[in-house]
Amino acid sequence: MATLAVLLVAGCASGTDPTDPPARQVEWTAMAESPLGSRGGVLSAWTGEELLLLGGSTSRPCPPGADCVGPSAEQLLTDGAAYDPDTDMWRALADAPQTLQWAVATWTGAELVVVVPALDTEVVQPAATLAYDVAADTWRALPAGPAEFYGRGVWNGSELFFPISETTYGADWALDPATGRWRELSADPFGGSFDRSFTWVDDRFLVTGLPMSDVGGSDGAPYQLAQYRPDTDTWARLPPTAVGFWDPTWFLADGRLVNVRQDAYTAGSDLSLSPGGQLDLATGVWSPVPQTELSGQELYLGCQLPAVGPAGDWIGGGGPILVSLDPPTTTFVDNCAGLTEPQLAVWTGSEILMWGGPDAGYETYLNQGDRWTPPPPS
The missing domain is CATH 2.40.128 (Lipocalin)
Structure with a gap:
């Protein structure tokens, strides 16, 4: 099966220092510096023109498998910023009327609707439903949700x-x-x-x-x-579904319900990867999705992108593999540039934007972003 992958654990060519890291196949371009400080738990949305980032906290990142204390009230943030990839410029957004811990945000095509749950533990936060008007840079309150x-x-x-x-x-x-x-x-x-x-x-x-x-x-x-x-x-x-899946991330693409997640969670894993699958909504027939030929070890060394969904030619279900349904092929995102574990990723239609996440030592969050245009599938 066609793939753009570089075999990261393959032997080195003659004359190459075996201690040298493998050459990067994917070349990310740095986004302009964000006006936001380092933060985790940020809300994000793609409007079709801008990447919106809102809220979050300045608490320390929690390493995998660790039992960590949540952010304090003083660590919660309400500011935000928008990034325009056409100009590579950021602009500040009006502060949210309150903290947004554990909130969910959804773009409607006109507004960003943010549903905030009530908290009454270490952090006290009222339940709220807020709508942000991007054009007017204003917030309005809706009735709080009942759940x-x-x-x-x-x-x-x-x-x-x-x-x-x-x-x-x-x-x-x-x-x-x-x-x-x-x-x-x-x-x-x-x-x-x-x-x-x-x-x-x-x-x-x-x-x-x-x-x-x-x-x-x-x-x-x-x-x-x-x-x-x-x-x-x-x-x-x-x-x-006709087959089993490892991940609940589903997308609509070309008249098909699709699950494409192909991943490995531990170094050296021989995990039997999900075959993925696609349901043709017109015929009701299930069929496989294109599969990577890489091993679990190679996938572990790739960029662990958040799910970025279908846009343009590719579907990103999460992890280092992008899938094309037509032509049927995959490509391997072999690195995350300067981001160890990107906090978020979005499609612009032609590019992938990724931003934030913890540093390698889980000491702090990064406030940088990168962008990449995948090649057309072939």
Whole structure:
């Protein structure tokens, strides 16, 4: 299978110092310096023209596997900035009216809607729903949401839907930002599920989830699949996925429901990678997605990008592999430039922008960003 990967653990050519690091295949370009200070937990969104960054905290990064204390009230931030890749320039945004800890942010095409949960622990934070108008650089308040937990928002053109990742956390909710009205969705037909995801397709959602009986399982399992119609608040159960998956990140691409995650989490891992899969929505037929030929060790050494979804020719489901469905191929993102573990990544349509994340020693967060235009698939 075609791939742009460099074999990072392959032997060196004659005359090459074996201690030299392998040559970089992917060359990132540094973004202009951000006006924001170092921070983690930042909210982000791509508007189609700008990358928006909001809030976060100055607490120390938490290393993998560590048990860390959350940020204090003094460490929470409310400022923000927007980056325009066409001009390579930043501009400051109006401060949010309050802290945004554990909030979720969704772009509607006109506003950034931020749903903030109430906190009453080490940090006291009121529940709020806030809408930021990019053109006017102003905030407005909407009625606070009724739930304790919210999943990532999905916009369908008229309402924002907040599916919960696990049904034990509560119900799914929808918000009409024009009226401020919240409504609770009827329960899905799965009878309890986790790793749930909503994908908007024309006039309905396709909803995936794993049964609660699979909690703690180590093998990729087939996902339950259902259809939800918001106009009637009704569900219809569909056949489960034809193969198992390791990751609940799903996308709509070229009339197909797609899961492309190919990853390795530990050095030297011989993990049996998810085959991924795609559902042709016109025919109802499942088929594989293009697979990398790299080993778990090579994938571990690549850039661990956050999921960046479909844009242009490529889909990034998270990790170092980008997938093209047509032509069917993959490409390997072999490095993250100066970012050890990027905090966020977005597609502009032609470029990938990534920003922030911890330094190599997990001592502080970086406030730098990089950009890269992937080559056309071939």
